[in-house]
Amino acid sequence: MTDRTLYYTHNINPRVAVAVARHLKSPVELVRYEPMGADREAFLPLNPNSLAPLLVEDGKPLWEADAIALRLARLDGGDFWPDEHAVEMMMWVSWSAHHFTNAGAALVWHNVTARSFMGDPEPGVVEDAANDFNRFAAILDLTLAGRDWLVGNKLSYADFRVASSLPYAERGKIPLGAYANIRAWHDRLNQIDAWSDPFEGIA
Ligand SMILES: N[C@@H](CCC(=O)N[C@@H](CS)C(=O)NCC(=O)O)C(=O)O
16 A cells, blocks of 8 residues: 655645545645754755655656646545646646745735844835735736536636635735635635634544
């Protein structure tokens, strides 16, 4: 039997990977670790990025949340990453990384993470990040005016991926107020236990 472990922390990208694993009931052991702290040296050969998530299968490492999600979806064999919509899936995954989640994560970084060790962020920096977020949020909101889910009229990894920063919206001061369709879509996602509380019962 394959020995399969998903290493995670509670931040944006590993949260998505854990949510996928729990949603798909993947045959993985979930282990919390500190890739930039106590576990850094030991894990360097497996992940030279010193980041989470990390999937290790019989000693073979796979990093990047999206690659891990694809691997878990293939293992599952279902349609969480539907082959017939592979190109559209890639569009949303890429758009999330480069635009929407990038902008949301910047707000979380300035308003939560960096604030904890650098103090209050420069207002101009936060304003730029918010403008960036608003630019892409308007596009997502318009898209979601006409559909419940992003790809193929069904929940897929595209929804998990594009929503990755939203569980941190309150703490990160991500401005969702003007985007009723995004909020309704995220409410739908939050009906899924694996999304609303991926760390339930684990460290
Ligand atoms: N592109 C990578 C980004 C990974 C990444 O930036 N991970 C961050 C969390 S979002 C990390 O490991 N930070 C250190 C930590 O969480 O302890 C992916 O999608 O997996």
